[in-house]
Amino acid sequence: MFTMKxxxxxxxxxxxxxxTPRTGFQFLGSGRESVASHSFRTAVIxxxxxxxxxxxxxxxxxxxxxxxxxxxxxxxxxxxxNKRYVEVNEEAALKDQVKGIPWGNEIVELADEFLxxxxxxxxxxxxxxxxxxxxxxxxHFDIGNxxxxxxxxxxxxxxxxxxxxxxxxxxxxxxxxDWWFDKKTDWWVNGPNNQNKG
Numbered sequence: 001m002f003t004m005k006x007x008x009x010x011x012x013x014x015x016x017x018x019x020t021p022r023t024g025f026q027f028l029g030s031g032r033e034s035v036a037s038h039s040f041r042t043a044v045i046x047x048x049x050x051x052x053x054x055x056x057x058x059x060x061x062x063x064x065x066x067x068x069x070x071x072x073x074x075x076x077x078x079x080x081x082n083k084r085y086v087e088v089n090e091e092a093a094l095k096d097q098v099k100g101i102p103w104g105n106e107i108v109e110l111a112d113e114f115l116x117x118x119x120x121x122x123x124x125x126x127x128x129x130x131x132x133x134x135x136x137x138x139x140h141f142d143i144g145n146x147x148x149x150x151x152x153x154x155x156x157x158x159x160x161x162x163x164x165x166x167x168x169x170x171x172x173x174x175x176x177x178d179w180w181f182d183k184k185t186d187w188w189v190n191g192p193n194n195q196n197k198g
Contacts, residue, residue, distance in 0.1 A: 006100040013097060016073040024079040030145045031136065035072045038132055039065065045135075046128035050121070052163045057121050064114045064125035067107050070094060117160075127164030130155050134168055139176040 017036035025031045046065035050058040069077070071090035074097065078088055094111055098104025113122050133155050141148035152172065159165050175181075 023077045042132045049124045060121040142176045
């Protein structure tokens with residue numbers, strides 16, 4: 001019964017990521033998101049990258065993406081400016097987070113592999129982390145924040161796998177509204193029931 005209580009406590013703590021803001025946006029000057037929302041899309045990106053990368057362990061990539069910022073439930077998110085002055089012990093935070101959970105060591109091992117960045121799966125997961133930032137920055141650039149362009153340049157340079165680099169190029173050439181805003185139809189003028197069916 002103690003184990004289930006620890007798991008319940010852990011799940012409450014994971015919920016803190018929904019309330020933990022990503023702090024880099026204060027320097028970008030626009031936008032905001034939680035660590036949880038970042039981790040979710042990073043996991044989806046990781047899945048997509050792993051599907052495109054022959055021989056990649058898809059589950060491992062997704063789990064690394066899902067857990068890569070878990071310690072921030074305790075430490076908060078520290079951006080590049082913060083990290084110049086503040087030293088954060090994410091390793092200790094993570095070990096405390098999963099203490100007493102039967103599968104806690106699996107999370108610690110995934111986080112350690114992610115940080116080392118040596119395996120194919122870790123490289124893909126780290127690239128997924130950067131691609132989420134690239135997607136976010138592209139959106140900000142498309143709606144008029146010119147500072148996002150400088151950030152995009154450096155985020156793209158951090159990508160290491162050819163699959164992620166190819167995806168980034170496509171992202172940078174795609175308007176963030178293209179998934180829903182089909183400018184080639186007259187739907188926007190005539191509505192869905194009066195579309196030109198020619």
